[in-house]
Amino acid sequence: MGSAALQCGQSSVEYGVVCAALAFALGVGMLDDSSVLRELLNAFQLAYQKFSFAISLPI
Template sequence: MKQARSRGQSSMEYTVICAAIAAALGLGMADRDSVLWQLVQAFRAGYQKITHAISVPD
């Protein structure tokens, strides 16, 4: 019976840890030099490159 009570515990721990990391990264998001802004810009640039490569005809 103890296994049934502990099911789902790890997902809650991952949620709390991810929320803490997001909060820690987001605290300094006011300026454009923060780690989170750099990550967002990197994702944006990568997405633009992928969409451009997909839209180019063969």
């Protein structure tokens, strides 16, 4: 088999660990409304509202 077979799937594990660490770091201070993760979620929500409004306009 070789070393290539042993490393198969390693990048997905590393990606999962990095994403979990990032989510934990952003979510640590989610107790109040001024946390980074809460602000990010609010920005995504506002951007989606603007996008869906623009899509619904007639041509």
